[in-house]
Amino acid sequence: MQRERSTAGLVTALERVVGASQLKVGNDIPDVALRDWSDELGGTPLALVTPRHTDAVAAVMRLCHGYDTPVVPQGGRSGLAGGAVPSEGAVLLSLAGLDRIEEIDVASGLMVVGAGCILQRIQEAALDAGLSFPLDLGARGSCQIGGNIATNAGGNRVIRYGMTRELVLGLEVVLADGTILPMMNRMPKNNAALDLKHLFIGSEGTLGVITRAVLKLHPGVGGANAALVAVADFEAAAGLLRHAQRELSCRVTAFELMWNDYYRAVLAETGQRAPVAPDHALYALIEMQGANADAERPGFEAMLETAFEAELVIDAAVAQSQREVEAFWSLRDGVAEILSRRAPTINFDVSLPLARIGECVDEIRAALEAAFPALQLIFFGHAGDSNIHLVAGPITDVDPTGHGIEKTVYEIIRTYGGSVSAEHGIGLHKKPWLAYSRSESELAMLRHLKRSLDPKGILNPGKVL
Amino acid sequence: MQRERSTAGLVTALERVVGASQLKVGNDIPDVALRDWSDELGGTPLALVTPRHTDAVAAVMRLCHGYDTPVVPQGGRSGLAGGAVPSEGAVLLSLAGLDRIEEIDVASGLMVVGAGCILQRIQEAALDAGLSFPLDLGARGSCQIGGNIATNAGGNRVIRYGMTRELVLGLEVVLADGTILPMMNRMPKNNAALDLKHLFIGSEGTLGVITRAVLKLHPGVGGANAALVAVADFEAAAGLLRHAQRELSCRVTAFELMWNDYYRAVLAETGQRAPVAPDHALYALIEMQGANADAERPGFEAMLETAFEAELVIDAAVAQSQREVEAFWSLRDGVAEILSRRAPTINFDVSLPLARIGECVDEIRAALEAAFPALQLIFFGHAGDSNIHLVAGPITDVDPTGHGIEKTVYEIIRTYGGSVSAEHGIGLHKKPWLAYSRSESELAMLRHLKRSLDPKGILNPGKVL
Numbered sequence: 001m002q003r004e005r006s007t008a009g010l011v012t013a014l015e016r017v018v019g020a021s022q023l024k025v026g027n028d029i030p031d032v033a034l035r036d037w038s039d040e041l042g043g044t045p046l047a048l049v050t051p052r053h054t055d056a057v058a059a060v061m062r063l064c065h066g067y068d069t070p071v072v073p074q075g076g077r078s079g080l081a082g083g084a085v086p087s088e089g090a091v092l093l094s095l096a097g098l099d100r101i102e103e104i105d106v107a108s109g110l111m112v113v114g115a116g117c118i119l120q121r122i123q124e125a126a127l128d129a130g131l132s133f134p135l136d137l138g139a140r141g142s143c144q145i146g147g148n149i150a151t152n153a154g155g156n157r158v159i160r161y162g163m164t165r166e167l168v169l170g171l172e173v174v175l176a177d178g179t180i181l182p183m184m185n186r187m188p189k190n191n192a193a194l195d196l197k198h199l200f201i202g203s204e205g206t207l208g209v210i211t212r213a214v215l216k217l218h219p220g221v222g223g224a225n226a227a228l229v230a231v232a233d234f235e236a237a238a239g240l241l242r243h244a245q246r247e248l249s250c251r252v253t254a255f256e257l258m259w260n261d262y263y264r265a266v267l268a269e270t271g272q273r274a275p276v277a278p279d280h281a282l283y284a285l286i287e288m289q290g291a292n293a294d295a296e297r298p299g300f301e302a303m304l305e306t307a308f309e310a311e312l313v314i315d316a317a318v319a320q321s322q323r324e325v326e327a328f329w330s331l332r333d334g335v336a337e338i339l340s341r342r343a344p345t346i347n348f349d350v351s352l353p354l355a356r357i358g359e360c361v362d363e364i365r366a367a368l369e370a371a372f373p374a375l376q377l378i379f380f381g382h383a384g385d386s387n388i389h390l391v392a393g394p395i396t397d398v399d400p401t402g403h404g405i406e407k408t409v410y411e412i413i414r415t416y417g418g419s420v421s422a423e424h425g426i427g428l429h430k431k432p433w434l435a436y437s438r439s440e441s442e443l444a445m446l447r448h449l450k451r452s453l454d455p456k457g458i459l460n461p462g463k464v465l
Numbered sequence: 466m467q468r469e470r471s472t473a474g475l476v477t478a479l480e481r482v483v484g485a486s487q488l489k490v491g492n493d494i495p496d497v498a499l500r501d502w503s504d505e506l507g508g509t510p511l512a513l514v515t516p517r518h519t520d521a522v523a524a525v526m527r528l529c530h531g532y533d534t535p536v537v538p539q540g541g542r543s544g545l546a547g548g549a550v551p552s553e554g555a556v557l558l559s560l561a562g563l564d565r566i567e568e569i570d571v572a573s574g575l576m577v578v579g580a581g582c583i584l585q586r587i588q589e590a591a592l593d594a595g596l597s598f599p600l601d602l603g604a605r606g607s608c609q610i611g612g613n614i615a616t617n618a619g620g621n622r623v624i625r626y627g628m629t630r631e632l633v634l635g636l637e638v639v640l641a642d643g644t645i646l647p648m649m650n651r652m653p654k655n656n657a658a659l660d661l662k663h664l665f666i667g668s669e670g671t672l673g674v675i676t677r678a679v680l681k682l683h684p685g686v687g688g689a690n691a692a693l694v695a696v697a698d699f700e701a702a703a704g705l706l707r708h709a710q711r712e713l714s715c716r717v718t719a720f721e722l723m724w725n726d727y728y729r730a731v732l733a734e735t736g737q738r739a740p741v742a743p744d745h746a747l748y749a750l751i752e753m754q755g756a757n758a759d760a761e762r763p764g765f766e767a768m769l770e771t772a773f774e775a776e777l778v779i780d781a782a783v784a785q786s787q788r789e790v791e792a793f794w795s796l797r798d799g800v801a802e803i804l805s806r807r808a809p810t811i812n813f814d815v816s817l818p819l820a821r822i823g824e825c826v827d828e829i830r831a832a833l834e835a836a837f838p839a840l841q842l843i844f845f846g847h848a849g850d851s852n853i854h855l856v857a858g859p860i861t862d863v864d865p866t867g868h869g870i871e872k873t874v875y876e877i878i879r880t881y882g883g884s885v886s887a888e889h890g891i892g893l894h895k896k897p898w899l900a901y902s903r904s905e906s907e908l909a910m911l912r913h914l915k916r917s918l919d920p921k922g923i924l925n926p927g928k929v930l
Contacts, residue, residue, distance in 0.1 A: 105818070105820055106820075107700075107703050107707075107819060107820030108818045108819040108821075108851075109707070109819065110818075151656065152656055152660075154654055158654060159653075163654065163656075165660075166627075166631070179906060180906065181906045181910060182907070183904075185884075186818040186851075187816040187817065187818060187819075187850075187851040187852075187883070187884055187887070188624075188816075188850045188851050189619055189623060189628065189847070189850045189852045189884070189888055190816055190884040190887060190902070191616065191628075191667055191884070191888050191889065191890050192884045192885055192891060192895070192902040192903055193667075193891050193899060193903060193907075193911055194664070194667055194668050194911060194914070194929075195617070195666075195667055196907060198660065198664075199664075202656055202658075202660055207659075218715065219707065219710045219711035219714075220711060235572075242571075242572075242574070245683075246684035246685060246756050247756050249716050249754070249755045249756060249761075250683065250684065251714050289714070290714045291711050291713075291714060295764075296714075351652040351654045351655055352652065353570070353651040353652060354572060354574065354652075355570055355571075355572030355573040356573075382654070385653045386573075386651075386652040387652075417651060418652070419650075419655040419656070419657045420657055421655075421656045422654040422655060422656060423654055423656050425656050426656075426657060426658050437657040438658060439647050439648075441645065441646045442646065442658075442661060445646060445661055446659060449659070449917075452913070452914075464658050464659075465658075
């Protein structure tokens, strides 16, 4: 009774703060607010609020803090780890209302945005200004920049532009008690005390709610050179990457590796023509974006020629047009078709010390084949960043819960000092495995920080830790 | 008496932990341990210990924590903000004994080092392995990597390789109570929960003692192309930078700006030949390192030609050899001669939103000329990174304490949303001005973190906050 009265009081107060049109309760909360792109199931939320400015976010946090009520921040809900699914009785705090592109400062190479801006809109606004915002991932049309920052999103071109962290100059965050913490730095260099924004980048909404950001823009890009090459083994692939980075002064914008199982699967599922014969151990898609792709082609081809001479490459197809660059990428993006054909699958997102990726993949494959002979596997990933993806499935008749497969893989990742999450984050889905990649002292420090910044534990409770 | 007994007990216990040869007390503490490259004066330390491994550092911290005794971590003591000068009664904790290069992993592009390794030794070890560690600054021959990380050092090539932060993959830190916090990540991508190392990078020894690090290495560099160009005003300089970054796909490794006052002063003080006539408003040194400087020259020159056509550049000298590249750099490095000739000076290290650097410099110059007509000024800096240096002096007969000059400059920096420290940190020297660049909420969060991680306040007390 006490709880009900208190709940009703909170809802009334929230309505006063955000306005009736920006509040939903009970069955009015749309289904899409109850899940993300993972299959994690959350609890039943109390309400969904969609404030339109930072002060309203702060007021929502103050109220929920006063009522000891959990808050789950939500961006575009395209996360793969369950970081944004509702906690039982929580207020869902959608940032979709903070969707202003406030400023583009071409001369400083930066953009000021609200956390609710869709990534693709930011990319397009940068392009319109003659610049680029290089963060890019499959969910670009629905993910919000606040969520990208809260999860330190990776994507296709991390090797050249870094993770989301490297693209954030400044942040504004609302803390658990409603305090607004402005850190809207606009400079690449600022050593006036500790850089506090890193407390929130990658914290998955557990330490604060990101409301605004200053983003770093890069020069616009005119096109790309790309090649699809076959290599004999991982050692050759790693040697090719070093060679390319040295010869091209680190202009490589993608180095996507595909093991033979992936390459054959994507050709079969998508019906695409094979640019290079499908009987090699490994394939790499190497891309170099630049201001003028035609002028940069000779240098790119010279790099490939010396790679042939050094026996790093067995076979190669070089894109002769931007259309062919896209065709190579469609081999990499074709993973979507494989995923839907083989569902239900388990999709791993791990990282490993680069030098040991080859042997680790071999060990994982052997262990899974021994334990689950009928399981289909494909290995691929952003190998240039140390990030490997593995899709295992369908798991239906093999290991329906997937836990046996997960345990097999993560036990091996642990022995290599790898990470159970290279880019997707921990959320709910990877909580059981976090201790495989972080020491007990690190976990203790994470818990200590959480208690210190959110003593009531209301911010995205149960996620990550 | 209690205090004396307790002090003697601590010294005895420290000796047991580090060994008699690694402990100095009283007059045996060498003078060099009492100061850094700033003119900040510290207190009288209790002892200087130089442990040889992490466990001994942890034991020292446990002891000092138990005795409530302050600890001042010391690297190469080349800081310019007084961050490493002794606190009264403190134990000076030198990391010089942790000087092992433990591992170079060429295939993964990383190096594992002790915090006490001298930067230049790390650079040379990377070169010997065919790679490069691109952090570079004047103190390279004496500064230690632990200090570089603790201060998030900048330097000459931040525009291309980032601050020290961007070059650190993993860290090992000893906390105030002696807990060892291992975070020796080897992967560029690791989103398994919050990335805790950022709590310590740039914390200036106030939150933990850095003992080891995993460093990111870059491909080796074969040479550089460089030009010294004259431009009409800051707007043209900023336009030239954007043009160069676009045309060269962000391969610019330095964009050093020199205002006319600097250019004339360095020519006069060093007697060097002027590559470009000294009657222009601004000069930029543009450098592009790469695998093969000769092969890359046509692209570099084409960039300059289109800059001329776009009227971004008035005059230019292009280096025809590596010797000429070095000659251009000696104009920039000649600041050392100006500093010694004009001593005592005040040396500012500020950053500003890039677009507004020109007007802000004009405003600072006008304000200083009005208030201190006899004061000599030179403006220069890593403008591509938003970082400007100003040397004002000699100040002897103008403003002997320098406080008036500092106040004039920092008041203007504040109105532009700039930073009072782009790269040198806060230490003791800039404490009075920290609030000019950080909001009250940020300062409150910094204090909160300090209390949370070092409740007894023993780690580098009185620094930064």
